[in-house]
Amino acid sequence: MRLLLRVLAPLLGLALAVVGLAIVVETVTLWVAPASSPLIVPWPSWRTAIEGLTWQSGVVRGVAIGVGVVGLLVLLLGLVARRHDVYLADPVPEVTVTTSPRSLARAVGHEVRSHEDVVSASVVATTKRITVKASTLDPADTVRDAVRARVDELLGRLPLARRPRVAVSVTTTKGVK
Template sequence: MRFLLRLLSPLIALVVAAVGVVTTIEVVTAWLAPSSSPLIVPWPTWRAGLEGLTWSSATVRTIAIVIGVVGLLVLLVGLVARRHDVELTDPVPEVTVTTSPRSLARAVGHEVRSHADVVSASVVASQKKVVVKAGTLDAPDAVRGAVRERVDEVLARLPLAHRPRVSVSVAPTKGVK
């Protein structure tokens, strides 16, 4: 969602800037040569068409609903794209301590990869869940318990405000040559 927000923000800014430039050109043209026709936007024709509309017209209501829905979608994208930090226990009431999910995943991944039987590991973390996918040359069932124990040890050492759920999967990998 953050990618979508980073994409939408400049696009909306460009549209607003373009409307501002076109409006400025039309206003300056109307001031300097009021009798000439408009340069870019046929605003006299639009004004004549809009004079017959009222607030209770179906066209006005439809446009208002569409603008409202688009505005709510942009607001929703903005709210969903916020940072999802992992809360740690506060040392004192005046101080709030957080870490990023990436840092938590890095700490867990470092510990999992230090296990002798783990060849590769991938860790994804959030405030609610830690997902570990490890690869081993040995029997996966034998390694899964040891990896789970290491993950639990790391999470116990960290001052997490809420302990996340842990999901560990271990799969056999082909031998490295």
């Protein structure tokens, strides 16, 4: 979602800048050479079409509803895309300590990869859940228990305000040991 906002924000800004530039160009053209106006936007024909509309017109209400819906979608997108911090235990009441889910995933991944039987691992962390996917050359069941124990031990050492659920899956890969 944050990626979508990072793409959407410059595009909306660019669109507003183009509209603003078109207004400036049309205004200057009308002041300097009224006979050659309009230059880009056919505003005289638009003005005659809009003159007959009132606030009770269906077109005006439809446009207002459409703008409102798009505005609500952008607002919801912004609220959903906010940063979801992982809260740590506060050392004192006046201080709030947080970390990012990426940092938590990095710490868990480092701990999992340090296990001697783990060949590779990927970790995804959110505020509510940590998902560990590891590969091993040994039987997956024994390594899964050891990896889960390591992750639980690490989460016990971290001063997390709320402990996330942990899901560990281990697959056995073929290879020379």
